[in-house]
Amino acid sequence: MxxxxxxxxxxxxxxxxxxxxxxxxxxxxxxxxxxxxLGDSVKWFLALAYTVIVAFLITxxxxxxxxxxxxxxxxxxxxxxDVGIILLFYLAxxxxxxxxxxxxxxxxxxxxSMNDQAIFGLTAGLxxxxxxxxxxxxxxxxxxxxxxxELVFRGLAxxxxxxxxxxxxxxxxxxxxxGLLHATNxxxxxxxxxxxxxxxxxxxxxxxxxxxxxxxxxxxxxxxILLAYTIFS
Numbered sequence: 001m002x003x004x005x006x007x008x009x010x011x012x013x014x015x016x017x018x019x020x021x022x023x024x025x026x027x028x029x030x031x032x033x034x035x036x037x038l039g040d041s042v043k044w045f046l047a048l049a050y051t052v053i054v055a056f057l058i059t060x061x062x063x064x065x066x067x068x069x070x071x072x073x074x075x076x077x078x079x080x081x082d083v084g085i086i087l088l089f090y091l092a093x094x095x096x097x098x099x100x101x102x103x104x105x106x107x108x109x110x111x112x113s114m115n116d117q118a119i120f121g122l123t124a125g126l127x128x129x130x131x132x133x134x135x136x137x138x139x140x141x142x143x144x145x146x147x148x149x150e151l152v153f154r155g156l157a158x159x160x161x162x163x164x165x166x167x168x169x170x171x172x173x174x175x176x177x178x179g180l181l182h183a184t185n186x187x188x189x190x191x192x193x194x195x196x197x198x199x200x201x202x203x204x205x206x207x208x209x210x211x212x213x214x215x216x217x218x219x220x221x222x223x224x225i226l227l228a229y230t231i232f233s
Contacts, residue, residue: 010160017061017152022181024054025145028137029118032125035133047132054144061151065209068159076208086202086215093198093219100191107187114184115192119227126231134231142224146216153178153196154203154212171200195219 027050035043066074104110110117119141126134153174162170175196176189183189203212 014160021148028140031133032122032129035129043130058147065151065155073207089198089202089215090218093195096194104187113188115182123230138224138228142221146220147213150213150216154200155209167204171197
């Protein structure tokens, strides 16, 4: 019974962490959508407050994750070979993303996933809006989201729910949830679940969260740069 309660409690903690991710990632989008209703002083306060809170969140999640990492893992350094393997994982992720996007276009007629549509749909508001909100939004896409999502979905999820070492179960379950948060239809869910599995495999290869964080950043930074170019050009 105690073991069951422990699992239930850990599952609730994991759900709470997912809620934190959603709030942290979505806040800049809400600020941009409602920026016309805010005064300049309020905008500056919210931008600074958000920056401080996100910095605290990343620090807190990182320290929490590090508590469950053994000494050998903590001392691991990333070699050029590791970077090369991460790039191979990136190519695998691109194959999944391109295939998923093409199938989604054929079935639904959408040129991109609803997740990407929501992001690029804010272009007008980003061009004409409050610059610090725009910067926060771009940083979330390229840096913040990869860090907190990997710490939660790959690192802390493995420590909380799959400490027994069942890697494939961990990969499937966490990736299904990861995909669900990024998708609006079955095809998108399958596509983002596939990407989640690639991220998990990058993490599981050395049990080093830095690998999947770097992979996630490499995946997210090009769209962030494209969006930035669209906004500022």
